[in-house]
Amino acid sequence: MNTSLIAGTAAPVESTEAGEAASLRWEHQRAGGVVVIRHRTAVDMQPTETWPDELAAFLGMSGQVGMVGAKRLAPDGSIVSMGEFVIHPKGFHHHGKGVPAQAYRFPEEVDTIAGGVVVMNEEVFDEVGGEALLGWGQIGLLALGIAVRQTGRKVLAVPQVLVTDAFTPEYQEDEAKKFQERFGFDWFCADMDAVREQHFEDGLMWNVRYHAAAMPFEKYEERGALVWESYQKADFFRKRAHHLASAAKQCCPNEGDLLLDVGCGDGFFSHMFAQQGIEVLGIDPEPEGVEQSRQMTSTQQYPGKAPRFELGRGDDIPRENESVDAVTLFDVIEHLANPIVILREISRVLKPGGKALIVTPSWQFGGSSDAVYHGFEYTMEELVRQVGATPGLTVVHTGQITGVYRDLVIVAQKG
Known part of the structure; x- marks a missing residue:
C-alpha cells in the first residue's frame, strides 16, 4: 500500500480554547469516490491532485479494506495518538512506546480508528450510515470503525505523521466516560480477558492483540x-x-x-x-x-x-x-x-x-x-x-x- 496517498502536506491549525473542547466534532469531505474524515483540531489537508482517484482505486481493488487512518503528533513533537484502536494492557491509545519501532513502519489491521485523519470508500461510508455516526463526536469515529468491521471489511492504521493540537484532559475524560457507557469497559486500562469476551449483537468479537514477551520465561x-x-x-x-x-x-x-x-x-x-x-x-x-x-x-x-x-x-x-x-x-x-x-x-x-x-x-x-x-x-x-x-x-x-x-x-x- 502506498501510504503517502493519505499524507499529502499537513499544516497545524490554531489551538482550540479549552472551553470549546466539548463541542469538537468530526468534519468530512467527499472527493473522487473517497470520504476524508478529520477532526477540526487535526490538520488542513493539502493533498496532491491525483490522490483521491489513486486511493479510490486502491480501496476498490482491495474490497476487504473499508477504512484507513493515520496517527497524530502534537505541535511539540510528542505522540498524542496512533489514531488506531489496538487493545493492549497499557490502554487502547497506543503512544508508540514499549514495542519495537518497526511495528509502525507498515499498515496494520485494528479494531477502529480513534483520531487523526481517516479515509474511506464513499460507498462504504454511506452503507454504514457514516453521516449519522459522525454526529456522535469523538466516539462517533470509534463506532464508525466498528460498523465497517461489521460489514466484514478491514480497518487499517498507517504510520503517517500528521500535526494536531492535543485535546484537553477534561475532554479526554469525558470521552472515556462515553466509551465506558457504550462498550462496557475502560479504554485506558482494560482487563484483556474481559475484553476478549466482549461481542456485539451480531457476534462480532474485538480484535484483541497481545504484546507479550517474545519467549517463555525460563x-x-x-x-x-x-x-x-x-x-x-x-x-x-x-x-x-x-x-x-x-x-x-x-x-x-x-x-x-x-x-x-x-x-x-x-x-x-x-x-x-x-x-x-x-x-x-x-x-x-x-x-x-x-x-x-x-x-x-x-x-x-x-x-x-x-x-x-x-x-x-x-x-x-x-x-x-x-x-x-x-x-x-x-x-x-x-x-x-x-x-x-x-x-x-x-x-x-x-x-x-x-x-x-x-x-x-x-x-x-x-x-x-x-x-x-x-x-x-x-x-x-x-x-x-x-x-x-x-x-x-x-x-x-x-x-x-x-x-x-x-x-x-x-x-x-x-x-
Whole structure:
C-alpha cells in the first residue's frame, strides 16, 4: 500500500480554547469516490491532485479494506495518538512506546480508528450510515470503525505523521466516560480477558492483540539465582536493593506487619525485606522459583522471622480478602500481558490503608532494557495511569531510581 496517498502536506491549525473542547466534532469531505474524515483540531489537508482517484482505486481493488487512518503528533513533537484502536494492557491509545519501532513502519489491521485523519470508500461510508455516526463526536469515529468491521471489511492504521493540537484532559475524560457507557469497559486500562469476551449483537468479537514477551520465561534453567548473583557482582544493584528494601520498610512501619512479595522469583528481595525485620510471605508461579527461594534463604540469619515461600499466582493470590499490610511487585509488571488482573488481586488482599510498592524498569525511547523477556516497559505517566485505574488503589507517591534501568517506583494505597 502506498501510504503517502493519505499524507499529502499537513499544516497545524490554531489551538482550540479549552472551553470549546466539548463541542469538537468530526468534519468530512467527499472527493473522487473517497470520504476524508478529520477532526477540526487535526490538520488542513493539502493533498496532491491525483490522490483521491489513486486511493479510490486502491480501496476498490482491495474490497476487504473499508477504512484507513493515520496517527497524530502534537505541535511539540510528542505522540498524542496512533489514531488506531489496538487493545493492549497499557490502554487502547497506543503512544508508540514499549514495542519495537518497526511495528509502525507498515499498515496494520485494528479494531477502529480513534483520531487523526481517516479515509474511506464513499460507498462504504454511506452503507454504514457514516453521516449519522459522525454526529456522535469523538466516539462517533470509534463506532464508525466498528460498523465497517461489521460489514466484514478491514480497518487499517498507517504510520503517517500528521500535526494536531492535543485535546484537553477534561475532554479526554469525558470521552472515556462515553466509551465506558457504550462498550462496557475502560479504554485506558482494560482487563484483556474481559475484553476478549466482549461481542456485539451480531457476534462480532474485538480484535484483541497481545504484546507479550517474545519467549517463555525460563529464567531459572538459564540464569539460576540471578538476582542474588547480581547483588554480589554489581555495586549499582546493591545500592538499588538497599534503597528498595528501605522503601518496603516504610510500607510496613508496625511490628508484625505482613508483607506479600508477589512474583518473588529467587527470593532475594523477600530476603532483603526480612533483613529489615519485616514478616514476609513470597509467592511465585514457578515451582523452581519457590524451591530456589527456600534454598537460598535457609542459611541466612534474620532479626525476626525468616521469609516464607509458597507457590501462587499473582492473578489468583492464595490469601483472604484484606489479609496483608503491604504488597511488593518488583520487576514483574513489565512481563504481564494482562496486568490489571494482578493489580485487582493486590487491591483485594490489602488491608484498608495498606500499601503496594511497585517497581519496574522505565521505558527508554529507542529500545527495551530486555527485549527478550519484557512484554511492556512503562513511562511514569503510563504506570500511574495503569495502577490508578485499579479499583481501590490510589497512587500516593512516585519516584525514580537512577542507574542502568532508571527504575520507576510507585506507592499505591488501599483506600
